[in-house]
Amino acid sequence: MQLDHLPLNRAAVIRAIDWDVLPDQEGHRLRSLGFEPGVTIEALHKGILMWRDPLAVRVGRMTVALRTNVAAAIDCELKP
Amino acid sequence: MTQMPPLVALVGNPNAGKSALFNALTGARQKIANYPGVTVERKSGRATFDDGQPVEMIDLPGAYSLDPDSLDEAVTRDVVLGNLEGHRRPDALVIVLDAGNLDNHLRFALELIAQGLPTVVALNMVDLAERDGLQLDAEKLARALGVPVIETVAVRRRGLAPLMAELERTLKAPRPSVEPVAVSFGAKNQQARDIARSVIVSETAGRQWTRRLDSVLLHPVGGVVILLALLFLMFQAVYGWSEAPIGWIESGFALLSEAITGALPDGLFRSFLTDGVIAGVGSVVVFLPQILILFLFILLLEASGYMTRAAFVMDRVMAAVGLSGHSFIPLLSSFACAIPGIMATRTIMDQKERLATILIAPLMTCSARLPVYTVIIGAFIPSTTVGPGIGLQGLVLFGLYIAGILGAMLAASVIQRFVTQSRTSSFLIEMPRYQWPRLRDIALSLWQRAWVFLRRAGTIIFAATIILWALLSFPKAPEGSGISQVEYSVAGRIADGLEPIVRPIGFNHDIALALIPAMAAREVAVSALATVYAIDAADEDVAASSLGPKLAADWSLATALAFLAWFVFAPQCISTIAVTRRETNGWKWPIFMVTYLFALAYAAAGITYWTARSFGL
Numbered sequence: 001m002q003l004d005h006l007p008l009n010r011a012a013v014i015r016a017i018d019w020d021v022l023p024d025q026e027g028h029r030l031r032s033l034g035f036e037p038g039v040t041i042e043a044l045h046k047g048i049l050m051w052r053d054p055l056a057v058r059v060g061r062m063t064v065a066l067r068t069n070v071a072a073a074i075d076c077e078l079k080p
Numbered sequence: 081m082t083q084m085p086p087l088v089a090l091v092g093n094p095n096a097g098k099s100a101l102f103n104a105l106t107g108a109r110q111k112i113a114n115y116p117g118v119t120v121e122r123k124s125g126r127a128t129f130d131d132g133q134p135v136e137m138i139d140l141p142g143a144y145s146l147d148p149d150s151l152d153e154a155v156t157r158d159v160v161l162g163n164l165e166g167h168r169r170p171d172a173l174v175i176v177l178d179a180g181n182l183d184n185h186l187r188f189a190l191e192l193i194a195q196g197l198p199t200v201v202a203l204n205m206v207d208l209a210e211r212d213g214l215q216l217d218a219e220k221l222a223r224a225l226g227v228p229v230i231e232t233v234a235v236r237r238r239g240l241a242p243l244m245a246e247l248e249r250t251l252k253a254p255r256p257s258v259e260p261v262a263v264s265f266g267a268k269n270q271q272a273r274d275i276a277r278s279v280i281v282s283e284t285a286g287r288q289w290t291r292r293l294d295s296v297l298l299h300p301v302g303g304v305v306i307l308l309a310l311l312f313l314m315f316q317a318v319y320g321w322s323e324a325p326i327g328w329i330e331s332g333f334a335l336l337s338e339a340i341t342g343a344l345p346d347g348l349f350r351s352f353l354t355d356g357v358i359a360g361v362g363s364v365v366v367f368l369p370q371i372l373i374l375f376l377f378i379l380l381l382e383a384s385g386y387m388t389r390a391a392f393v394m395d396r397v398m399a400a401v402g403l404s405g406h407s408f409i410p411l412l413s414s415f416a417c418a419i420p421g422i423m424a425t426r427t428i429m430d431q432k433e434r435l436a437t438i439l440i441a442p443l444m445t446c447s448a449r450l451p452v453y454t455v456i457i458g459a460f461i462p463s464t465t466v467g468p469g470i471g472l473q474g475l476v477l478f479g480l481y482i483a484g485i486l487g488a489m490l491a492a493s494v495i496q497r498f499v500t501q502s503r504t505s506s507f508l509i510e511m512p513r514y515q516w517p518r519l520r521d522i523a524l525s526l527w528q529r530a531w532v533f534l535r536r537a538g539t540i541i542f543a544a545t546i547i548l549w550a551l552l553s554f555p556k557a558p559e560g561s562g563i564s565q566v567e568y569s570v571a572g573r574i575a576d577g578l579e580p581i582v583r584p585i586g587f588n589h590d591i592a593l594a595l596i597p598a599m600a601a602r603e604v605a606v607s608a609l610a611t612v613y614a615i616d617a618a619d620e621d622v623a624a625s626s627l628g629p630k631l632a633a634d635w636s637l638a639t640a641l642a643f644l645a646w647f648v649f650a651p652q653c654i655s656t657i658a659v660t661r662r663e664t665n666g667w668k669w670p671i672f673m674v675t676y677l678f679a680l681a682y683a684a685a686g687i688t689y690w691t692a693r694s695f696g697l
Contacts, residue, residue, distance in 0.1 A: 025430070030508065032188075034187075047396070048304055048396060056392065060183035061182075062183075066508045069504070
C-alpha cells in the first residue's frame, strides 16, 4: 500500500521506496530524514480543509511533513 | 596560530537544540556576521575553560548530512571539512544530538566522527526524552561511537561544566588521527539505527504532548482556524502594541532635533544634521518597535515548534501558486519588513522557490507603507460605515493588503512558470517536538535582531538619507526669487524629467517629486509631500494631519487612488534592493525585481486612474 493511502494512526513498515520517480533533492532529503525500507512509520494527519495533502508521518521518533506525490513513491505494509 | 584561541564548532541536525546549547555556553557574548563569500549567518562567541583559557565557539547551521541540500548545509560541510576559503577549520567539534531522536541523528554523527577531528558528543534534551518515556545509556553510546558523550539539557544549563571539561581534555590529548573511511549511506544508516537501539535502557509510552497538540493544531479545520486567529492576533499586536514606543522614539528624535536646532547656528551643517541625518534615520528607526513585536511572535512560534505546523497548514494554498509551505514564514515576516523576510528565505531548500520567494517578498504590505496609506485614505476616503462595525476607510486599507497578496500570488505563479521555470515545488520538512520557548534565548535573539536592524539604519540607510538630503538641498535657490528650494534642487529637476513619464497615470509634479526621496524609505513620501506643500511640521503625525486637507483640495480622487495603487507594487526601498543583491549574489535579480515591480506599479496606477476617471471621479 502506498503511504498516501495508509489509514491514519496505524503502524506500518516501509517495503520499498521508488527512488527513480523522486526528484534527486527530495530523494536525498527523504533519506536524510530516515525513510528507508524496513523502517516503521505511521501516518498521523492528512491535509487541511478539502485537500488531502500534505501528510504528517511519524518515522522512528520524529514527525515529518511531506506531500502526497512523494508519499506515493513509498510502498508500505500495515503491521498486523 | 598559537595565539589564537582554539575554534570549536557546534554541529548537529536541525532541532537538536544546538542554538540553545550555544547560547548556554557563550552567554550574551556573541558576534553575528556572515561566512566569507556567502550570506549565511555566522554566530560565534567566547567560552572559557576551567583554567581560564578562552575558546572560540561557532554555531554551525543545522544539517542532516555532509552532503548538502541547502546553502546552510553547504556551509556546515565546508567549515567541517576545512574547505571554506577565509575560514579556519575547527580544532574540535561538539556534536549535538537530540536524545529523543537518536535513530535519525546518529547517522550524521557517525559521518562527522569519521572526519577524525577531536570530538565530544552532547547528548542533549535528555529531559524531553525522559518525558517521552525514553532512558538511554550514555556510556554505552560513548563506547559505540568511540568519542566521549556528555548528557546535557542546554535550556536548563545542565551538563555544561562536564561538557567543557571533556572538551578541554579532548583538545589537549587529541585522538590518534583516523583516515576518513567511506561507508555507504545505507550501511551508515543501519549502523546508526543499531547503535540507537542498543543504547536504549527502557522505553515506555510517555506523555505524548506533541501528538496530542498536533491533533488539534493540524486538525483539517481547527488547525486553519487557530492559524488564522494567531495571525490576526499578531497583526493586532504589531500595530496595537507599537503605538506607544513609536511615540517615544518620535519624541526622542524630535527632542534631539530641537536640541541641535538650539545649539547650532542656522546653516548647512544644522540642516544636514536635523533634516538629513535625524529625519532620515529617525524615520526608519521608528519601525523598530513593530519589527521587534513581529520578530517576538516569529521567534516564539519557531522556538515552540509551531512554525513548521503553520507551514504544513499553509502548504496547499502556497502550492496553488507554485510555492510551498516553506515560503510561508519569509512572506509572513515581510509584512513587517521585506528585509528580514528575504533573509529568512535561506532555509528554503529549493533554490528556485527561494528565488521566487525573494522576488515577491516586497509585495507583502510592509509597515513602511502604512503611513502613506493612512494619509491618503484619511484625506480622500470618507469615514463612513458600510456595515455594522465596518468602516469604509478600514475596508480600503484591508483592500490594499489584499491587493498586495493577490499581486504576490500572481507574480509567484508567473515567475515560477516562466522565470525560474520550476516544474514542481516541494515540501518535505521535519516537525520538531513542541517545547516551551526559553525566555533567555528569545530575549537574546530579539536583541540580536534589533542590533542588526539598528546597524543597518546606521550605515546603508544613513548613507541613503544623506544622498537624498543633498539632492534636495543643492543647488541653493536664489534668495528672494520665490522659487522653493525643493523645486530648484537636483531632486526637483529630476522630478521635472520624471513628470512626463508619470503624467499618463495621473501623477502630478508634486508626486513625481515625492517619489524620489521615497526610494530610501516609502514613508518618507509623506514628509516629502509635506515639504512640497510648504508645511512646516516637525513630525509625521502633524504633517499628516495638516497635509490631508491640502491634498484633498489639490488632487482628484482618481489621482489619489492611483497613488495608492502605485505604492502597493512599487519597489521603493533601497535597502530591500540591496539585501536582494546580497542574497542573490549579483545584480541580475535585483534589477529584474525592480523592473517588474515598477512595471506592475505603473500598470496598476494607470489602470486605477483611468478606471476612476471613466467613472467621473
